[in-house]
Amino acid sequence: MSQQQIDRTIGREYAAGFVSDVESDTLAPGLDEDVIRFISAQKDEPEWLLEWRLEAYRGWLQMTSPKWAHVHYPEVDFSAISYYSQPKSMANRPKSLDEVDPELLRTYEKLGIPLHEQAVLAGVAVDIVFDSVSVGTTFRGKLAEAGVIFCAISEAVREYPDLVRKYLGSVVPRKDNYYAALNSAVFSDGSFVYIPKGVRCPMELSTYFRINEANTGQFERTLIIADEGSHVSYLEGCTAPMRDENQLHAAVVELVVLDDAQIKYSTVQNWYPGDAEGRGGIYNFVTKRAVAHRNAKVSWTQVETGSAITWKYPSCILRGDNSVGEFYSVALTNNLQQADTGTKMIHLGKNTTSTIISKGISAGKSSNAYRGLVRMSPNATGARNYTQCDSLLIGDKCAAHTFPYIESRNPSAVIEHEATTSKVSDDQLYLCQQRGLNAEKAVSMIVNGFCKDVFKELPMEFAVEAGKLLEVSLEGSVG
Amino acid sequence: MLKIDNLHVRVDGKDILKGLTLHIGAGEVHAIMGPNGSGKSTLGHVLAGRPGYTVTAGTVEFLGQDIFALATEERAHLGLFLAYQYPVEIPGVSNMEFLKAAVDTMHEKRGEPALDTVSFMKLARETCKRVDLDQAFLKRGVNEGFSGGEKKRNELLQMMMLQPRLAIMDETDSGLDIDALQVVAAGVNSMRSSDRSFVLVTHYQRLLDYIEPDFVHVLAAGRIAKSGDKSLALELEDKGYAWLEDEVA
Numbered sequence: 001m002s003q004q005q006i007d008r009t010i011g012r013e014y015a016a017g018f019v020s021d022v023e024s025d026t027l028a029p030g031l032d033e034d035v036i037r038f039i040s041a042q043k044d045e046p047e048w049l050l051e052w053r054l055e056a057y058r059g060w061l062q063m064t065s066p067k068w069a070h071v072h073y074p075e076v077d078f079s080a081i082s083y084y085s086q087p088k089s090m091a092n093r094p095k096s097l098d099e100v101d102p103e104l105l106r107t108y109e110k111l112g113i114p115l116h117e118q119a120v121l122a123g124v125a126v127d128i129v130f131d132s133v134s135v136g137t138t139f140r141g142k143l144a145e146a147g148v149i150f151c152a153i154s155e156a157v158r159e160y161p162d163l164v165r166k167y168l169g170s171v172v173p174r175k176d177n178y179y180a181a182l183n184s185a186v187f188s189d190g191s192f193v194y195i196p197k198g199v200r201c202p203m204e205l206s207t208y209f210r211i212n213e214a215n216t217g218q219f220e221r222t223l224i225i226a227d228e229g230s231h232v233s234y235l236e237g238c239t240a241p242m243r244d245e246n247q248l249h250a251a252v253v254e255l256v257v258l259d260d261a262q263i264k265y266s267t268v269q270n271w272y273p274g275d276a277e278g279r280g281g282i283y284n285f286v287t288k289r290a291v292a293h294r295n296a297k298v299s300w301t302q303v304e305t306g307s308a309i310t311w312k313y314p315s316c317i318l319r320g321d322n323s324v325g326e327f328y329s330v331a332l333t334n335n336l337q338q339a340d341t342g343t344k345m346i347h348l349g350k351n352t353t354s355t356i357i358s359k360g361i362s363a364g365k366s367s368n369a370y371r372g373l374v375r376m377s378p379n380a381t382g383a384r385n386y387t388q389c390d391s392l393l394i395g396d397k398c399a400a401h402t403f404p405y406i407e408s409r410n411p412s413a414v415i416e417h418e419a420t421t422s423k424v425s426d427d428q429l430y431l432c433q434q435r436g437l438n439a440e441k442a443v444s445m446i447v448n449g450f451c452k453d454v455f456k457e458l459p460m461e462f463a464v465e466a467g468k469l470l471e472v473s474l475e476g477s478v479g
Numbered sequence: 480m481l482k483i484d485n486l487h488v489r490v491d492g493k494d495i496l497k498g499l500t501l502h503i504g505a506g507e508v509h510a511i512m513g514p515n516g517s518g519k520s521t522l523g524h525v526l527a528g529r530p531g532y533t534v535t536a537g538t539v540e541f542l543g544q545d546i547f548a549l550a551t552e553e554r555a556h557l558g559l560f561l562a563y564q565y566p567v568e569i570p571g572v573s574n575m576e577f578l579k580a581a582v583d584t585m586h587e588k589r590g591e592p593a594l595d596t597v598s599f600m601k602l603a604r605e606t607c608k609r610v611d612l613d614q615a616f617l618k619r620g621v622n623e624g625f626s627g628g629e630k631k632r633n634e635l636l637q638m639m640m641l642q643p644r645l646a647i648m649d650e651t652d653s654g655l656d657i658d659a660l661q662v663v664a665a666g667v668n669s670m671r672s673s674d675r676s677f678v679l680v681t682h683y684q685r686l687l688d689y690i691e692p693d694f695v696h697v698l699a700a701g702r703i704a705k706s707g708d709k710s711l712a713l714e715l716e717d718k719g720y721a722w723l724e725d726e727v728a
Contacts, residue, residue: 426530427567430530432569433528434552434561436552436555436641437552441584445572449571449620450571451571
């Protein structure tokens with residue numbers, strides 16, 4: 001297969017690109033303390049939370065946006081962004097999915113996410129975030145039986161204020177970084193999960209995010225607390241409609257994993273990446289972090305194919321002795337997409353272990369960077385890390401970079417790092433084509449093979465979706 | 480089945496095939512022998528459609544179709560199969576998955592109903608047995624960490640699963656011990672039929688002890704220098720290629 005064929009194969013249209021017709025109430029662009037007061041008032045928030053937001057905002061004003069990532073983009077104009085948007089038909093919250101705007105539900109169906117069917121068939125409870133307001137939650141009853149709380153974070157603020165107040169910002173402090181501070185000031189909504197002591201969540205929890213309003217910054221806030229000895233698997237999947245202007249997305253996810261608990265957090269991210277010339281596309285600046293206490297385990301698995309720019313480092317603070325952190329990542333960039341993604345494993349406790357498996361795939365003229373930190377603190381006696389970082393190049397105009405940072409302050413700690421870079425070879429494509437497969441199918445098969453170590457960590461239904469997503473992300477006009 | 484007329488091929492600016500003519504009828508087995516660098520492998524690749532091979536003159540018809548008007552995979556869909564001399568590895572893609580995708584595509588292109596997973600697995604396992612490969616190989620990455628002989632048997636496995644009309648076997652016998660050679664020969668012999676043809680590219684007469692060819696051709700300096708029946712192979716074994724190269728020159 002020639003270079004030209006490869007280029008055609010990976011040139012593709014974004015399959016989830018359309019705008020749905022739901023009317024929205026959108027706040028005028030711009031950000032000041034009044035906007036924050038407005039958001040807080042809209043949500044009937046208690047005084048402490050308003051103060052919390054304002055404090056974050058004041059901190060944010062003192063900060064500057066980070067420049068160290070290996071990505072290039074025009075300066076974001078924060079005064080041109082609207083900080084609050086609510087689908088109109090949501091003024092009165094629906095009591096069940098039947099009351100949800102049918103247009104909204106059709107949007108999900110277009111994306112291949114038939115909500116009812118999926119919820120029933122897969123046994124998954126779905127908490128949808130459509131722009132900024134949660135519009136439906138299923139399986140609430142079954143979860144309630146187990147004592148599991150799964151709701152919008154705005155609802156949790158009203159219903160479970162003690163839990164929210166105790167843990168909000170406990171993992172990602174509100175002035176942690178520029179985008180986390182912004183999120184803390186203006187976060188719209190998101191998910192809240194609490195798993196009580198010793199409870200194994202009876203089903204996988206799933207949230208589908210979707211950005212749907214032009215120029216509306218998305219500031220999701222997710223807080224998951226796994227109490228002692230509990231267990232939960234959480235799935236997050238995203239798509240967004242075609243859009244010409246850049247959209248900012250700055251989410252914060254905090255995971256609290258108490259003694260002997262486990263959280264498995266899986267993401268499939270497919271936001272609009274921009275067109276072949278690099279116009280439009282989502283700016284995805286996310287802060288995701290977990291704190292693992294004694295004997296706790298946290299596992300991040302991500303499949304990132306979307307966004308014009310991705311800046312994302314799901315991290316583990318291994319605070320408790322014997323705690324375990326894992327990071328499995330597939331990041332695919334095509335056309336002019338840029339990704340700077342990886343993880344941080346901060347070993348504080350004794351005998352803590354971490355595993356990092358990162359697979360970066362670059363196609364088109366894209367740039368894909370892995371950035372990872374492994375830190376062994378002086379108390380992390382017997383700690384271990386294993387890192388494997390592989391890059392796959394498709395075509396000859398893309399780039400792959402690896403920035404590993406390793407800091408060890410404990411002589412007994414063991415750190416292993418392996419890295420490879422390879423190319424989808426012409427001979428592999430030739431073999432596939434000689435056996436009758438078209439170039440598109442061949443590339444997708446080879447790429448899926450490359451990602452196998454990560455896909456096997458995904459929950460079954462997500463693994464299938466992820467394989468398809470890679471195929472769609474690489475598809476073009478050949479065959 | 481296959482009509483090659485006056486074929487000229489250039490690779491990396493070098494003329495490799497210089498006026499090759501060869502006609503292969505349905506059901507026939509042709510052996511192509513010849514010294515290193517005479518263009519034997521080039522012939523297989525240019526027929527299969529490997530990129531980087533420029534046809535400067537000549538025509539090739541396969542089942543009545545101009546082969547150079549077809550993409551690599553379209554030639555495969557028509558029933559052209561190349562068993563590689565050096566099969567590449569595709570890490571992480573299981574042999575099973577690879578075979579299933581290829582077999583499904585062939586069924587679709589031939590307008591045949593797709594095999595259900597159970598029948599496919601059964602067929603794959605049986606075929607493994609016929610080529611003396613452990614079933615565990617189905618779960619391994621395509622050629623990943625296979626020995627030379629295992630790779631060659633894996634090519635045979637693919638050929639048997641895909642049921643081509645024309646199979647070109649590029650030095651499938653090289654590097655095989657006598658037992659493996661017999662396995663390959665038995666596989667080819669079992670597939671011989673009146674509507675399937677074979678081109679065996681080989682250096683050694685010993686393969687032809689097990690697979691009896693209808694014709695033997697000697698390729699030298701980019702052309703068929705001499706054609707005959709299987710006795711020609713024995714003559715070559717005896718006399719080498721030098722006398723033929725002199726003849727061509």
